[in-house]
Amino acid sequence: MTHKDHPRGPIVENWKVPPQPGHMILSGRYARLEPLSADAHAALLFHAFDGDETVWDYMPVGPFASAAQFHRWMREATARDDILFFAIDDIEMGAPGGFASYLRIKPEAGSIEVGFIAMAPRLQRTRAATEAIYLMMKWAFEAGYRRFEWKCDALNTASRRAAQRLGLSYEGVFRQAAVVKGRNRDTAWFAAIDSEWPALDEAFRFWLAPSNFDERGLQREALSDLTRLVRATDDPALRVG
DSSP: OOGGGSOOOOOOTTOOOOOOOOSOOEEOSSEEEEEOOHHHHHHHHHHHHTTOGGGGTTSSSOOOSSHHHHHHHHHHHTTOSSEEEEEEEETTTTEEEEEEEEEEEEGGGTEEEEEEEEEOTTTTTSHHHHHHHHHHHHHHHHHTOSEEEEEEETTOHHHHHHHHHTTOEEEEEEEEEEEETTEEEEEEEEEEEGGGHHHHHHHHHHHHSGGGBOTTSOBSSOHHHHHTTTOSOOOGGGOOO
């Protein structure tokens, strides 16, 4: 018996364990991310969500009956040491419109996940919303992470479509992965890896450039078209025809 009979993965050259993400500010042209704070952001975000309970349909928490209840949850959530929350500020509007987090942070594996994303209606489908995730992806890969993950309820078509648009490749569905709010959850997995990052970075920078938008603010090139050639696999649930 020789090693040839037991194939193994290639050596990861110059591998260094990346750092844990810390409390920091990530700024772009349209979005600014800062550490989420109950005292600074809870009331503003509760007002931004403005009673839209659908924001919480696929989340493990919510909806919240009052601003006080939302504040209490946020205070407890931001005290955890296994998840790092950011408030997402739309720079043009000058106010927070949602939050997102790094979670399942595994520096020793070079893997990090973006998730626990909640965006108010006014932030959804904006350049700021796209740039917020781009900034989180950019920090992760530039810090030395090899894998950037996105997971969502398999029934959440909007989240699956967003992951693919952002250039993350579909990796399958884990059946009966969890019970959330008393309901079964199958989980769809997406990820981008470090070798794909240079092309994804270029796609994001091209899409976010002011020149990609006309005088009405409509995009000239779709981000999903720009990331299409980078994605290793597409989500079969999103295929048309």
